Amino acid sequence: MGEMYMKDLGIVICNFNKVDYLKVCLESLYKSNFENLTYDVIVVDNASTDGSPDFIKENYPQIILLENETNTGGSGGFDRGIRFTIKEEYEYVVLLDNDTLLEVNTIINLYTYIKNNSIVGAVGSKICTMDNPDIVQEMGSFIDFDDKFNMRLAFQAYKDDNSLPEMVSCDYVPACCMITTNEVLKKVGSFNTHHFIYWDDMDWCTRVKKAGYEIHAISNSRVFHKLGASNHTNTFGLYYFERNRIMFFLKYLEADKFDKFVNVICNWFITLSFFSNLKGNYAKPKSFLCAIDDLLIGNLGKQDDSIFIKEPEINIFDKYNLRNTDNIAIYMQKDMISNRRVYLYLKDFYKNITLYCDKKNYDLIKSNFDEEIVLQKEFLQNKFKTIFYVQEHILDFKEDKLFDDKYIFIDQFINVANLNEIKNLNSQYRMYEDIFKNIYQPVLYKKFKTIRDMFKNEN
Template sequence: MKRVAVVVLNWNGWRDTLACIASLQKLNYPNFELIVVDNGSTDGSHAHIEAHFPGIKVLQTGFNLGFGGGCNAGIRRALERGADYVWLINSDATVDVNALTELVRVAEEQALVGAVGSVLYEADQPEQIQLWGGGKVHLGTGLSRHQTRPAQLDFVSGASMLLRREALEQVGLFDDQTFFMYWEDSDLGFRLRQGGWQLAVAEKSCVWHKLSASLGKGSRQLDVYFTQSGVRFLRRYSPVPAVSVFMMVGRMLMKRVLTAEFGRARSVLDGYLRA
């Protein structure tokens, strides 16, 4: 039975993380260890987590490294401990008892698969599919779409992503120097495919996920990070970056202006200028 390290990244969200850990402890996969990473929280998260789960020693980064940087801290610890696979699962998610077993089964059946995603459902609408494993990116227009039905993927979502050790050793971890938050999973998906690895979805791996729980839907800071990372991603991969960046930023600005969200429009511009 392959050894799996399950990495949960917490940032000022210990209540969600406790629920996530509780669901992970019910997994029926027999050979996994749990690595909880605290990404520089200021709400006493590590103390709350360790108090509720005395067997867990939280790995503390000391300050906020961003999503990719925080996950990388857990991935490195997992690889040091000899994990064959690393499962990244968002702290604002809960999982089905079979979720990890199904992820590993799909990976073991397909030796060229470097990353496997789950089917994510809305936490407040448990039957509603939020995301089918990951998404697609149209490099010409800068449009990134999450899939909600079976399709060939360009990337697997970092909300639930099983990564093969050999694939990580070949292409590297998240690029946390370029992407502080958002688009880092898209970048990793593109690098995996460029390296000859395939992406897959375990249809019976079910996860219930709160969308944008860390920053909140409609957050201005979300707009800054999403735009900044999106521009950097398109400049790296788009055949004509000037056009795709213009179209992506233009769509975001128009949407916010039409809904009179002028503060969020300024955040989009700020993200573009920071890129």
């Protein structure tokens, strides 16, 4: 490239109160194969109180430790690390989450790929879950600007085997484990600290693509990641994810998609608030409304006041008098995320589970689950106390003569209804939807328009 660089690689890890994960991450990092590359490890610590900075100083004096005075989130942590790597002139920059475990060639394979593909602005690893190493969390991901206005994780919940492609050309790769270049960072800048956490890597990758580069994920670089936020007792994950999702789309959306976007977000919120109310959990919809108001008044970054404690949800096993010794079946569909979530949820409770599906989904289910799969026609001869019928969403219910009182309908969000309840559910939902569309949606439309105009003026 003609430029003189200080070192080949600057490896940035953002850390907040995860000293035990950080130990594992650093251990695997220093066992990595770097061939002859020169590198520095830069840990940005977000004012941890668990002894993380002392652990680094005592055990890894060679690490460059940047200590923030307050918790600036993943966005602020990566931003500080990236700015440091630009200033210090590392030729390539790796971003790593602190709760990752690397294979020996994870980083060298990213480096080799980006070095040999100048059109590529960022390359991400295949990410598998730490608790379930042969299951893919994501490998390259996409942003849906047309339909759901959300992100879509490629190959999520699939088995990690030879059927996966070697490379996916995509919209973004997460900062969990990615590589980019000094040249790209100088062109597009650092992470946006307004996010605090979530959608910051999508925002950054979108800017990289707008600058004319491609984003790729590769299969021969693998990392294991500890999944966080899903079991939060508060609305931390929901608040930041939804606030930043709305901020992202209002910033990048084409004008002619705006009406559809508002409609999709409102439909999502109608569903969220309706089912939260059924479950006796009011924290999520309240936090979501706070997210919109925070965007409107410019409360960005960390916003503790908009995060609420979740009420305990109704236990479905008590509600339907289910016993963990009952012989039960799960009727699976083609949506693998719903299948996997329902299966993991029920597996924690039941001792005996039979999986079954119809013929057209048999090969897909068979290749993704180790358990025996029973086909529908054989299944009908079996005697089950309860049959859990998986749906992408419980409102997708279609009446069928097959159904009787044994059936419990369940979706990926663990919304649950028996046959009697599900028949009334749609009419209750339609009434609630009517009220919302006529009264609340026009007000939200006005708020979204104001927020979008604010972003346009900033640019």
